[in-house]
Amino acid sequence: MDHFDRKICEILQTDARRSSTDVAAQVGLSVSATNDRIRRLQKQGIITGWQARLAPAPFAAATCAFVLLDLRYEGEAEAIAALSAHDAVQELHHISGPHSYLMKLRLADTAALQRFLSEVVKPLPAVTRTESIIALDTAKETLAIAVPTEEQEDG
CATH class of the missing domain: 3.30.70.920 (Lrp/AsnC effector binding domain/regulation of amino acid metabolism (RAM) domain)
Structure with missing residues (x-):
């Protein structure tokens, strides 16, 4: 995974409803290149699904x-x-x-x-x-994974 893939993962993890155009603009790639990367991330099992989070x-x-x-x-x-x-x-x-x-x-x-x-x-x-x-109260509940930078993974 390079820095483009990491950024795509961060963006989609926060808001999976973002348009491909918006994601592409944020990462600095074309829409088709961004879509190709998203498909590859899914095929590799890095993106495992798309779902809405509901209030319990x-x-x-x-x-x-x-x-x-x-x-x-x-x-x-x-x-x-x-x-x-x-x-x-x-x-x-x-x-x-x-x-x-x-x-x-x-x-x-x-x-x-x-x-x-x-x-x-x-x-x-x-x-x-x-x-x-x-649990009496929930201060934080998330499925988000911290996406390390390339430097964090290498070091």
Whole structure:
């Protein structure tokens, strides 16, 4: 990736609805060269998708909770597949430390969290323990990746 690709990534990550003309003008390339680079970035798997970010509250997802999961090795793959299939599960990370996984959920309220834990999580045979953390407020939430400059990558 050169500095043009990095700049394109920065621009599109901030606002994917930008027109090709606007992106091209900002990076100093022609529209066709910019479009070629965007297609290549997609083909290489650097740009992985295009999506709108929605406010959670209008969709009964105002409560953000993090659940630390302890799992037995036997049945772990099935548990992860089952949890990953639920829309309320936004993230599921295999982590180091005393717990096996960290799961981020978006649900309507704490009652919905309780139901999800009781009906979905705890019945899974591999689950041995859960610990829930409810976010009271969100100061920052982003999917943006810091795009390093060429100098930062080289040095």
